[in-house]
Amino acid sequence: MTTLALITDATSLDDDYDMPPLRDACQALALDVRICNWDDPDQDWSRFSHVVLRSPWDYTRRPDAFLDWCAHVSKVSRLVNPLPAVRWSLDKHYLADLARAGVAVIPSTFIESKASAQTMLDAFLQAHPGLDELVVKPTVGASSRNVRRFLRADAMQALQHAETLLDAGHSVILQPYLASIERQGETDLVYINGIYSHAIRKAALLARDGTTNAPTLGFLSACEATATERALASAALQAASRTLGLDAPLLYARVDLIHADDGQPQLLELEILEPSLSFPLAEGSAMRFAQALAGLK
Numbered sequence: 001m002t003t004l005a006l007i008t009d010a011t012s013l014d015d016d017y018d019m020p021p022l023r024d025a026c027q028a029l030a031l032d033v034r035i036c037n038w039d040d041p042d043q044d045w046s047r048f049s050h051v052v053l054r055s056p057w058d059y060t061r062r063p064d065a066f067l068d069w070c071a072h073v074s075k076v077s078r079l080v081n082p083l084p085a086v087r088w089s090l091d092k093h094y095l096a097d098l099a100r101a102g103v104a105v106i107p108s109t110f111i112e113s114k115a116s117a118q119t120m121l122d123a124f125l126q127a128h129p130g131l132d133e134l135v136v137k138p139t140v141g142a143s144s145r146n147v148r149r150f151l152r153a154d155a156m157q158a159l160q161h162a163e164t165l166l167d168a169g170h171s172v173i174l175q176p177y178l179a180s181i182e183r184q185g186e187t188d189l190v191y192i193n194g195i196y197s198h199a200i201r202k203a204a205l206l207a208r209d210g211t212t213n214a215p216t217l218g219f220l221s222a223c224e225a226t227a228t229e230r231a232l233a234s235a236a237l238q239a240a241s242r243t244l245g246l247d248a249p250l251l252y253a254r255v256d257l258i259h260a261d262d263g264q265p266q267l268l269e270l271e272i273l274e275p276s277l278s279f280p281l282a283e284g285s286a287m288r289f290a291q292a293l294a295g296l297k
């Protein structure tokens with residue numbers, strides 16, 4: 001019998017706007033589900049047939065403990081999405097794998113040490129001579145935390161932010177700031193069991209004054225993904241599937257895209273760990289997800 005744990009954490013459940021419609025849809029299908037904190041020491045995970053990651057968003061503060069927990073759960077139950085997908089996608093170095101596989105990823109330069117930070121930043125700016133603004137972000141992160149945008153003229157500040165992240169033990173990514181996001185937003189495409197479900201337009205989160213917004217519902221609206229966006233999302237999912245050696249589609253995935261100056265979409269993120277799926281904005285989507293849960297083997 002399917003007994004499901006829907007995983008959150010003590011501080012994130014209130015922000016998880018997908019959980020109420022998902023819980024209702026599961027109830028309507030008479031699924032046996034329980035909402036649990038991933039770090040609950042009293043939980044016996046073996047009593048669940050499947051443990052489904054939904055909003056354990058505080059893992060970014062202690063990713064090693066979270067991965068250890070995922071590994072434990074994978075031994076005594078079935079983790080959804082599976083452990084290899086979780087491990088690989090927790091760290092945005094996966095973007096380099098996808099770029100190597102031919103996916104149109106936002107050009108990304110990775111900085112691994114403070115000693116190389118200045119050189120990497122100089123090389124990045126040289127490689128993008130016409131660029132007015134750049135983005136500096138940690139490779140492990142969520143909810144835009146520590147993602148910042150800088151003017152080229154403020155490259156010293158960009159370097160300082162990178163160094164602060166490196167000091168805190170992060171690797172760092174430099175990307176061109178894709179300004180189309182201010183006109184068109186970011187497009188997030190949601191897939192359930194490998195099938196396109198719906199898409200969301202997410203307004204720009206990095207303000208001109210350097211402040212960063214979390215992706216709360218007010219920044220989101222329903223939209224339809226274009227054929228070009230869907231083609232890129234499929235290519236990213238297929239490349240991920242090949243890289244991970246998966247033999248079945250992932251139960252859930254969100255593919256986030258921004259358009260480059262030439263109008264073509266580029267991959268911002270492939271969210272296969274714990275993405276918000278914007279169920280409140282897409283009629284029927286929570287039920288499609290619950291039906292996918294009901295079909296878990």
Ligand SMILES: Nc1ncnc2c1ncn2[C@@H]1O[C@H](COP(=O)(O)OP(=O)(O)O)[C@@H](O)[C@H]1O
Pocket residue numbers: 106135137141142143144145147175176177178179181186202203204205206256258268269
């Ligand atoms: N290269 C970029 N160009 C424009 N905006 C960006 C870029 N990178 C990140 N952003 C903005 O910052 C937000 C958070 O960045 P993202 O890479 O999605 O990290 P997180 O994992 O924290 O969501 C995005 O939703 C987008 O608004």
Ligand SMILES: [Mg+2]
Pocket residue numbers: 143144256269
């Ligand atoms: Mg994001």
